[in-house]
Structures are given as C-alpha cells and as structure tokens.
Amino acid sequence: MRVYPEQLGRHLSPLAQCYSLMGDEPWLIENARSQLLEAARQQGFMERVSFEQDSGFAWADLRNEWQAMSLFASRRIIELTLPQGKPGADGSAMLTELMAQPNPDLLLIVRGPKLASEQTNSKWFKALDNAGIYLPCNTPEGAQFSRWLDGRISAHRLLLEPDAKAMLASLYEGNLLAAEQALALLSLLTAGRRVGGAELAQYFEDQSRFNVFQLADALLANQQERIAHMLAQLKAEGTALPIVLWAVFRELSSLLSLKSAQERRESMAPLWSKLRIWDKRKPLYENALRRLTLAQIEAMLALSSTIELKLKQAGEEDWTLLTHLCLLFDPRAHQQLVQLES
The missing domain is CATH 3.40.50.300 (P-loop containing nucleotide triphosphate hydrolases)
Incomplete structure (x- = not known):
C-alpha cells in the first residue's frame, strides 16, 4: 500500500x-x-x-x-x-x-x-x-515542498508571517535537511514569538538546491522568477555550464521535433514515445508548444550553438548568454532580446 x-x-x-x-x-x-x-x-x-x-x-x-x-x-x-x-x-x-x-x-x-x-x-x-x-521518499518540489514546509513549521510550533514562510520556501527548496535544521534553530531563537521576513533574513542564507532536470521543467512552464533563482544557485554551487546547456538544448531539440510535427499536422503520438516524454510531463511540453513559435525555437537553438562554440573554441562559460537563452522560453523576451550578440 x-x-x-x-x-x-x-x-x-x-x-x-x-x-x-x-x-x-x-x-x-x-x-x-x-x-x-x-x-x-x-x-x-x-x-x-x-x-x-x-x-x-x-x-x-x-x-x-x-x-x-x-x-x-x-x-x-x-x-x-x-x-x-x-x-x-x-x-x-x-x-x-x-x-x-x-x-x-x-x-x-x-x-x-x-x-x-x-x-x-x-x-x-x-x-x-x-x-x-x-x-x-522523493524530494518534494513546488506546492509539495510548501506543504511539507507547512507541516514541519507546525511540528516545530513556529509562528511565522506569510512573508517569512515564503522566504523559507525560496531559501530551502530542494534541501530538506537544511530546512529542518533552520526550523529547529528558529524554534530556539524565537521561543514562541511570531516572526516576519525581516527578522528571518537576519538569520539565514540561501540554501536551496536545484538540478538541471528541475530547471528544464521550470523552462517549459515559463516560470521566469524560478528560472533566474535556479540558474543563480546552479552557478553558485559550481555546476558546470555544459551540463546546464545540455539540459536546455535537450528540451529545445524535443520542442523542435514536436513543433515541426505540429506544423505539418502530423500525429504527435509516436513522438511522445520516441522522445521518451511520459504522460506526467506532456502538459509541460504542450504549454511550451502553445507559447512558442517554430521560428522562436529555431532561434533559441541557434543561440545555444553560439554558447557551445564560445565554450569549445575559447573555453568561455558565458552564463549571461545562457541566462538570455533561458529568458527566451518566454515569447515576450524575443522582442526585447532579438539583437543578442555572440
């Protein structure tokens, strides 16, 4: 059971x-x-x-x-x-x-x-x-992490303002051990007092942890604030840029295949299986396909190739350009960043 x-x-x-x-x-x-x-x-x-x-x-x-x-x-x-x-x-x-x-x-x-x-x-x-x-026992994400955090806050009998809860969720998502340690410390420091975000900020640094698979889901869902946070954390943790670029390129390649079939009015069913996209993740791709045009996806793939060339030819890890690439999962960004230079 x-x-x-x-x-x-x-x-x-x-x-x-x-x-x-x-x-x-x-x-x-x-x-x-x-x-x-x-x-x-x-x-x-x-x-x-x-x-x-x-x-x-x-x-x-x-x-x-x-x-x-x-x-x-x-x-x-x-x-x-x-x-x-x-x-x-x-x-x-x-x-x-x-x-x-x-x-x-x-x-x-x-x-x-x-x-x-x-x-x-x-x-x-x-x-x-x-x-x-x-x-x-899998790491909770998003709403699941918020529910887990609420349960642990109750278990520690903490009284936190909504902004303090939101700050904890942002700081510790993906790092349950650090979150639990932070809550235990808070229970000692606050002694039953109600705590707001301003006081909480004095105690803790950002301890969230993310992986490139979580980033891929955020890109497909166009969660721009979350994407920026993830990229900053991945860079701070020393994640190699080629690993992050690989994850982004993989999603763009899948989107290109799906969008091309969609444009040709072909059945998508064989592609889901071929691309190993299971039912749980299909809504994420369908969301992105509704949002992005074929030309936009092709432009993003071209930009990913530029980042790869800079890496291979000059050994340059261009996190700024990678961030721009991730921003382009929002179609509105294409109008603002069309003049990106390599």
Whole structure:
C-alpha cells in the first residue's frame, strides 16, 4: 500500500510486515526510518540486523535470518538496503518467497533509491507492497515542498508571517535537511514569538538546491522568477555550464521535433514515445508548444550553438548568454532580446 511520508504516523500501530522506503531524499528516508524504529521498540522489537546488497551479500543469509529463532525471545527488525533498487532474479524470488511466509515477530525495512515504473510493476515490489507499506521518499518540489514546509513549521510550533514562510520556501527548496535544521534553530531563537521576513533574513542564507532536470521543467512552464533563482544557485554551487546547456538544448531539440510535427499536422503520438516524454510531463511540453513559435525555437537553438562554440573554441562559460537563452522560453523576451550578440 502506498503511503506518503507525512502519513506514516497513522500506519505504525500495529506495524505492517514490511516497509519500503524508496526515494532520492535522504532526510525523508531517515525520518521515516526513525519513526519506524521507535514504533518497533515500543511494540517489542528489540533485536536488529542489517543487510546490504553488495558484492559480499548472499540472499540465503536473508532467508536464514527470516527463519531463525530469536536468541532473546524478542521481536526482530531486519533492515535491507538495495543500493540500485534492483534485487535481481535471485533477490526477486527470495523477497517473493519471504513475503509469502508472514511472521508477526519480524519487521522488514527495505531502503533504496527512487524507483522507475518498471520496478514498481515488478513481482518482487508487488510482493513487498502487498505485505506492507510503500513510502515514496522523493524530494518534494513546488506546492509539495510548501506543504511539507507547512507541516514541519507546525511540528516545530513556529509562528511565522506569510512573508517569512515564503522566504523559507525560496531559501530551502530542494534541501530538506537544511530546512529542518533552520526550523529547529528558529524554534530556539524565537521561543514562541511570531516572526516576519525581516527578522528571518537576519538569520539565514540561501540554501536551496536545484538540478538541471528541475530547471528544464521550470523552462517549459515559463516560470521566469524560478528560472533566474535556479540558474543563480546552479552557478553558485559550481555546476558546470555544459551540463546546464545540455539540459536546455535537450528540451529545445524535443520542442523542435514536436513543433515541426505540429506544423505539418502530423500525429504527435509516436513522438511522445520516441522522445521518451511520459504522460506526467506532456502538459509541460504542450504549454511550451502553445507559447512558442517554430521560428522562436529555431532561434533559441541557434543561440545555444553560439554558447557551445564560445565554450569549445575559447573555453568561455558565458552564463549571461545562457541566462538570455533561458529568458527566451518566454515569447515576450524575443522582442526585447532579438539583437543578442555572440
């Protein structure tokens, strides 16, 4: 059963047979794990053994532990880490076998990275899911991050003005650990006082973190303020310009293929699959296709080539020109920046 991390507290008594903590956000995974271990301790699970699927791991060891009697007649926790999120054929068979042997005195906690759809549709994952709880522990973005932040503000019993909340969201999006540390510090500093943005600004620096995939989504959605913030953070964190340019060029190339087919009145269906654009991201591309003309997309690709030439021929990382390129995802900018020089 899929349960989101903020809902975990409602699914701890009694504990399920298995909890799968899978995702790309370490803070969410560790927070969920801490809740599970505390609930398990209260319910009599006193022994704990850990396995990690590495070169020295044997699946038979997991079976032996599952079938062994406790030395101290207490309930036991087995933690299993799957670094790649793929147990392989032997592991898949073993997990399926063990989930068919329910044991109320054992708690299995499985940890691993964010899972793709083929993994969540696999036999081993469905066996774990049917026997317990699946927690997708992925970094929240946008509105999801705001909801997570509201929950943590309430948990720390902080009284923040709307401008202070907005500032925290801007400073810490994508960096849950830093956000949690900031909230813990605020709870000590403010002692129940209501805090506004002006006071908050005295305490914290910008700790948000972004990656080029988040930037790509923001470009397609034409979120200009967010784009400028992301670019500044990526540059400040030392992200190489070629990586950012690659992400922008990839989206422009996809848009060119889609817009060209649209202009020719061809079916878009084969292209979605060919370009590996899944249903979740289709609205972003449809938004951009309505907004941008074919000529504008071609002009943006030409500008991206100029940036690449400056990089390859002169070794120059032109972040200013890259910023101009990103601004051009807004069609209004084409009228103002048409005279860009290389």
